[in-house]
Amino acid sequence: MLRSGVSLIELLVVIAIAGVLVGLLVPAVVGAMEMANQAACASNLHQIGLATQLYLKDHDGWFFPLMTDEPAVGRYWYFGLEPNGSPALGEGNRILDRTKGKLYPYLQSAESVETCPSVPFGGPYKPKFKGQGWTYGINRYLSSHQTGTSSGQGNYYWIRASNTTRTAIFADSAQINTFQAPASPENPMVEDWYYIEPKRRYVHFRHRGKANVLFADWHVEAVGPAEGSIDPRLPEAMVGYFDEKDVRFRPRGGG
Numbered sequence: 001m002l003r004s005g006v007s008l009i010e011l012l013v014v015i016a017i018a019g020v021l022v023g024l025l026v027p028a029v030v031g032a033m034e035m036a037n038q039a040a041c042a043s044n045l046h047q048i049g050l051a052t053q054l055y056l057k058d059h060d061g062w063f064f065p066l067m068t069d070e071p072a073v074g075r076y077w078y079f080g081l082e083p084n085g086s087p088a089l090g091e092g093n094r095i096l097d098r099t100k101g102k103l104y105p106y107l108q109s110a111e112s113v114e115t116c117p118s119v120p121f122g123g124p125y126k127p128k129f130k131g132q133g134w135t136y137g138i139n140r141y142l143s144s145h146q147t148g149t150s151s152g153q154g155n156y157y158w159i160r161a162s163n164t165t166r167t168a169i170f171a172d173s174a175q176i177n178t179f180q181a182p183a184s185p186e187n188p189m190v191e192d193w194y195y196i197e198p199k200r201r202y203v204h205f206r207h208r209g210k211a212n213v214l215f216a217d218w219h220v221e222a223v224g225p226a227e228g229s230i231d232p233r234l235p236e237a238m239v240g241y242f243d244e245k246d247v248r249f250r251p252r253g254g255g
Helices: 008-058
Strands: 067-070 074-077 080-083 136-139 145-147 168-172 175-177 189-191 211-215 220-223
Touching: 008 136, 008 168, 008 211, 008 220
Parallel strands: 067 145
Antiparallel strands: 067 074, 074 080, 136 168, 168 211, 175 189, 211 220
16 A cells, blocks of 8 residues: 655655755856856957947047046046036936947947946945946056047057057956945945056956956957955955956057
8 A cells, every 4th residue: 555645754855855956056057147147248348349449440540538528518438428417416326428438339239238247236336327337447558538629539559450469458347435425434335447557456357256358459358366456345346456467558569
């Protein structure tokens, strides 16, 4: 005669086995998701790189300014216009008109390439603009600040065909903010940042301890941080800087 049901011991064994399987599967699923996000981020940078090449072709090889102040209008970042009065709205509510970005004419058909899917929105993350921002930083040596008309070119480095393999153009970027509410010294937060430079903690190693970099020969590569560079104010956020043997900032042959 067959007995019905299961004993308590059998039920506990099944639960234990299920728990072990979940424990094995969850890290694999999380790892696969992280790899997918890193691949999507690399695709974003490839598309931004294509847009940059088209821009350079249309402007005789010269880069755009990082930002241009026009007192009557506002601040023209390379990725959009922040009109006068926007900063007074507070962090996370500032206004950004992306249609005024230097690369917008070349990116307008590509949705969301400005935002890396691994950016930790929520938690200790503080957005600067309302809505979609920009989560990649340009090499500061290629694009400087300019006061005056946004139509001027300025003295920006020109990427040439040689010696560009390790020169960065864009990379995953962020900084740790402790001085703008809701951030504070007691509550450090990650926020968007828009350029990278040597030995400054503006690189976001958000892909399992590495950051994606678009190099000047237009390949994308994941690169780790320089030893001891991670910002100690929020080390789990993995914000630091590159070792200059891995990533170069001043292109040879630039002028």
